[in-house]
Amino acid sequence: MLRCRNLFPNQAFGIAKVTLTGGRRDKVFITLIFISVISFLAVIPAASSLSMRQVREVAVNLSLSTISFVSLVLTVFFGVHLIYRDMEQRFVHAVLPLPISRGSYLIGKFLGLSAILAIGLTILSLFSSIGILIASATYKSQIPMLWENYVAAVFFEYLELLILASFAVFFSSFSTTVFLPLFSTVSVYIIGNVTQSVAEYIASPYGQKLPRFSIYISKAVYYIFPNLTAFDLKAKAIYSLRMSFSDLSFIFLYAVLYILIILSASLLVFRRREIA
Amino acid sequence: METAIKIESLGKIYRGVKGKRVEALKNLNLEILKGEVFGFLGPNGAGKSTTIRLLTGLISPSSGRFSIGGSNGSLMNCKKMVGYLPENPSFYDYLTGEEYLSFVGNTFDMKGESIISESERLLTLLDLHGARKRPIRSYSKGMVQRLGLAQCLIHDPEILILDEPMSGLDPLGRILVRDIILNLKARGKCVFMSTHILHDIEVICDRVGIIVRGELRHLESIQDIMTRGIKGYRIIFNSLSDRVVDRLRTVGERIGSEKGTLSYYVAKGNMQSLLAEASTDKVTVIQLIEPIRRGLDELFEEVTRGN
Ligand SMILES: Nc1ncnc2c1ncn2[C@@H]1O[C@H](COP(=O)(O)OP(=O)(O)OP(=O)(O)O)[C@@H](O)[C@H]1O
Numbered sequence: 001m002l003r004c005r006n007l008f009p010n011q012a013f014g015i016a017k018v019t020l021t022g023g024r025r026d027k028v029f030i031t032l033i034f035i036s037v038i039s040f041l042a043v044i045p046a047a048s049s050l051s052m053r054q055v056r057e058v059a060v061n062l063s064l065s066t067i068s069f070v071s072l073v074l075t076v077f078f079g080v081h082l083i084y085r086d087m088e089q090r091f092v093h094a095v096l097p098l099p100i101s102r103g104s105y106l107i108g109k110f111l112g113l114s115a116i117l118a119i120g121l122t123i124l125s126l127f128s129s130i131g132i133l134i135a136s137a138t139y140k141s142q143i144p145m146l147w148e149n150y151v152a153a154v155f156f157e158y159l160e161l162l163i164l165a166s167f168a169v170f171f172s173s174f175s176t177t178v179f180l181p182l183f184s185t186v187s188v189y190i191i192g193n194v195t196q197s198v199a200e201y202i203a204s205p206y207g208q209k210l211p212r213f214s215i216y217i218s219k220a221v222y223y224i225f226p227n228l229t230a231f232d233l234k235a236k237a238i239y240s241l242r243m244s245f246s247d248l249s250f251i252f253l254y255a256v257l258y259i260l261i262i263l264s265a266s267l268l269v270f271r272r273r274e275i276a
Numbered sequence: 277m278e279t280a281i282k283i284e285s286l287g288k289i290y291r292g293v294k295g296k297r298v299e300a301l302k303n304l305n306l307e308i309l310k311g312e313v314f315g316f317l318g319p320n321g322a323g324k325s326t327t328i329r330l331l332t333g334l335i336s337p338s339s340g341r342f343s344i345g346g347s348n349g350s351l352m353n354c355k356k357m358v359g360y361l362p363e364n365p366s367f368y369d370y371l372t373g374e375e376y377l378s379f380v381g382n383t384f385d386m387k388g389e390s391i392i393s394e395s396e397r398l399l400t401l402l403d404l405h406g407a408r409k410r411p412i413r414s415y416s417k418g419m420v421q422r423l424g425l426a427q428c429l430i431h432d433p434e435i436l437i438l439d440e441p442m443s444g445l446d447p448l449g450r451i452l453v454r455d456i457i458l459n460l461k462a463r464g465k466c467v468f469m470s471t472h473i474l475h476d477i478e479v480i481c482d483r484v485g486i487i488v489r490g491e492l493r494h495l496e497s498i499q500d501i502m503t504r505g506i507k508g509y510r511i512i513f514n515s516l517s518d519r520v521v522d523r524l525r526t527v528g529e530r531i532g533s534e535k536g537t538l539s540y541y542v543a544k545g546n547m548q549s550l551l552a553e554a555s556t557d558k559v560t561v562i563q564l565i566e567p568i569r570r571g572l573d574e575l576f577e578e579v580t581r582g583n
Pocket residue numbers: 276290291292298299300318319320321322323324325326327363
C-alpha cells in the first residue's frame with residue numbers, strides 16, 4: 001500500500017474510494033451478491049447432492065460457474081457505467097476541475113472498480129467454500145479438495161475480469177453512449193474466449209487449407225484480442241490437477257501488461273476529451 | 277493590483293455532429309484583479325459557461341490562452357488555486373454531503389483535521405448541517421447549490437469561479453451567498469461569477485463584462501455605470517414659490533403630490549439652473565433630492581440589442 005501511494009497520487013485514491021463507495025451502495029451489487037450467497041448456501045449443496053457420486057466435484061464446478069457468471073455481470077455492468085454515469089449525470093463537471101489529472105481520474109476509476117470486484121469475489125468465494133464444505137460432507141470424494149487450486153481459479157477469474165474492465169474503460173473513454181461500450185466489451189469477452197480454439201484450428205492441417213486472407217485475419221484477431229481461455233482454471237480446481245507455477249506467472253504478467261496497455265490507450269483518448 | 281486571471285484572445289469553436297461548427301467564444305481579452313468581484317453577464321447561449329469551462333480545463337481553447345494566479349504554469353497549478361462552482365451542479369449523489377466535502381478536501385491535499393473543521397464550519401454556514409449525513413440524492417435543488425458553494429470554499433482558495441451561484445436559491449439563501457461573496461472580497465479574494473440577476477451584480481460586483489454571441493461587448497466598473505447612468509433627479513418640495521413653479525413647468529415634469537408635498541422630475545442638464553433659482557427663493561423648501569439612474573437592466577438591454 002505504501003509503495004502504491006508513491007506510485008499513484010492521492011487524488012487517484014480519492015476517486016477510487018468514492019467509486020468503491022458508490023459500488024458498495026449500489027442496489028444491483030447488493031442484490032446480485034445477496035442472491036448468489038443464498039444460492040451457494042442452499043441451491044448448490046442441494047443440486048450437487050443429486051449427482052450422487054461426484055458431489056464435491058459438481059459443487060466446485062457449479063460454484064465456479066456461478067462466480068464466473070455473477071462477476072462477469074458485475075464487471076460489464078459497472079465497467080460500462082463507470083465513466084458513462086459520471087458524464088451523463090455531470091459529476092465530472094465538478095470533479096475534473098479539482099486538482100485531479102485526467103490520468104488520476106481514469107486510474108482511480110479503474111482501481112475503484114477493481115476494488116468493487118475484489119470485494120464481490122471475496123464474498124462469493126467465501127460463501128461458495130461454505131457451500132462446497134456442506135456438499136462434501138454429504139458424500140466423500142475420492143480426489144482430495146485442493147483449496148489453493150480453488151483460490152487460484154477465482155484469482156485468475158479476477159484477472160480476466162480486470163482485462164475486460166480495462167476494455168470497458170477504454171470504450172467509455174471516447175463513447176458518448178452506453179451501448180458502444182456494452183456491446184464492444186461483451187464482444188471482447190466472446191472473442192477472447194474463442195480466439196485460442198480458432199488459433200489451434202488454423203495451426204491444424206484442416207486450418208492450413210483455408211484461404212490465406214482468413215488465416216491472416218484470424219491471426220491478427222488472435223494477437224490483438226486477449227486470450228481469455230488461459231485464465232480459465234476451472235478444470236484444475238474441479239479435478240485438483242497440478243498447476244505449473246511458471247505458467248501461472250506467465251499468465252499473470254500477460255494480464256498486467258495487457259491491462260497497462262489498454263489503460264494507456266484509454267488515457268491517450270480521454271486526455272483530449274471535451275467535457276461540455 | 278496584482279492580476280488574478282488573465283485571458284488573452286481566447287476563442288472556442290465547438291465541433292458538433294456532422295461537422296457543424298459553433299463559434300461560442302471569439303477573441304476574448306480580459307484581466308481580473310485580486311480582490312475584485314467580476315460579474316459576467318450575457319443572454320442565454322452567449323458563451324459565459326464556455327469561458328468558465330475553458331478556465332477550468334473541462335474543454336480546451338481553439339485559440340488564445342489564459343493564466344490563473346499569475347502562474348504560467350500547468351493547468352494543475354491553476355486548478356489548485358481555484359474554487360469552482362459549475363452551473364446546475366451535480367455531485368456524486370450516493371455520497372453524503374459530509375463525505376463529498378471530505379473527498380474534495382482530500383484532492384486539495386488538506387490535512388484530516390482541517391477538512392473536518394472546515395466542512396463542519398461551512399455546512400453550518402450554509403445551513404446544511406442537519407443534512408450532512410444524508411445522501412446528496414435526497415437534497416433539494418437549493419441544497420445542492422449550497423453544497424456546491426461549500427465544496428468550492430473548503431480549501432479557502434484565492435480565486436473563485438462561480439457559474440450562476442445564486443440560481444435555485446431562496447431569498448434568504450441569496451442574501452447569505454451575497455454576504456459570503458462580499459466577505460471573500462473583503463479578504464482580498466478574486467471572484468469571477470456569471471449571473472442573470474442584475475440586482476446581485478449591482479450589489480456585489482466591482483466590474484461587469486457583457487458578452488453577446490461570444491463577443492465581449494461592454495466592460496465597465498459598476499461605479500462608473502452608476503454615476504454615468506444618472507438621467508435626472510426626483511425633487512420633493514415642501515413648499516414652492518410661483519417663480520419656481522413657472523421654472524419647473526419648462527425644465528421639469530410633475531410626477532406626484534401627497535401630504536402637502538409636491539414631487540417633480542428634473543433632467544440632469546437642467547438641475548444646475550433650477551437649484552440656482554430655488555436657492556435665491558425664501559418660500560421654496562426642498563425636502564429630498566433623489567438621483568434617477570439608468571439601471572443595469574437598461575444598459576444590458578442596450579448592449580444586447582446592439583443599438
Ligand atoms: N458541447 C457543445 N457543442 C456544441 N455547441 C455548444 C456546446 N456547448 C455549448 N454550445 C453552444 O455554445 C454557445 C454558448 O453556450 P454557453 O453554455 O457558454 O452559454 P451561456 O452564456 O452559459 O448561457 P446560459 O446563460 O444559458 O447559461 C451556445 O450557442 C451553445 O449552444
